[in-house]
Amino acid sequence: MLTFEEKLAIIESFPELERVNVSLGRVNFQFNESVYEKKNVVYHLHPNGNGFVYAGRLQGYQTDEKGMVNIRDYSAEELKKVIGESIQSLSAEEKPVEEAAIVGDNQEERWVNKDNQVLLLINEDDFWNIYFGLNLEESFATYEEAEVFLVEEGFRRG
Template sequence: MLTYDEKLAIIESFSELERKNVSLGRVNFQFSNSISDKKNIVYHLHPKGNGFVYAGHLHNYDTDDKGMVNIRDFSADQLHHLLKESIQALSPQEKTIVEEAIVGDSDGERWTDEENNLLILVNENESWNIYFGLNLDASFDTYDEAEEFLKEEGFKRN
């Protein structure tokens, strides 16, 4: 198990995180550029080594109902990897050329699965269309139908 100081050093190596001291010697780290309401990436890191990292947008971690992962027993590599993934998941995504061609000025949603396959959901001409690259993969009459299909196929909204 890493010590508090070792965990703190790893977390502080991410310049995009801002330290916020809280009660009882605990520390939070916030990601101010988050695309989500979730700003606390690291929550209640305690001098005894316990703490939590937000992983609510990630697929390969066991999270609590708030999307947090307990990092008490994480190795240095595991903690670094989790922080990198969490920050990346909450960072603004620039549209790729393919997305720009499909979505244009519309509001498209990005959906990914555990293998990082990307599908784009777009409302076009009173239909909800799902694209894989430039190819139309499926079309639905309502958003709810499209969302249900994507979830059944193992995709999560980014």
């Protein structure tokens, strides 16, 4: 197991992360350029070596209900990998070709549920349409109606 100091050195090697000291000697590291509400990449790194990294948008990690993976027993390579992937998952990314074709020049919002499923809400020709991939799922006359539907279905703005 890496020590607190070794983990700090690895985490601080990512210039895009900003250190935030919290209570009881714990430290958070935030990615302020995140395109999502989530900004904490490293959460509650404790002097005893325990801590968490956000992996809620990643595949292949055992996460808790907040999308965090425990890094207590991570090697240096594993820690670097999960932090890099976490930052990338929160970064602005190119839209897939299918998504770009649907959205075009229209106003859009991404909505995500707890399983990281993504729906697109797009304003097209005076309607608010909800897409899952290339499929039109629902259509509403007002933004408010679409928003109520999305919230009731367990989605939130991503």
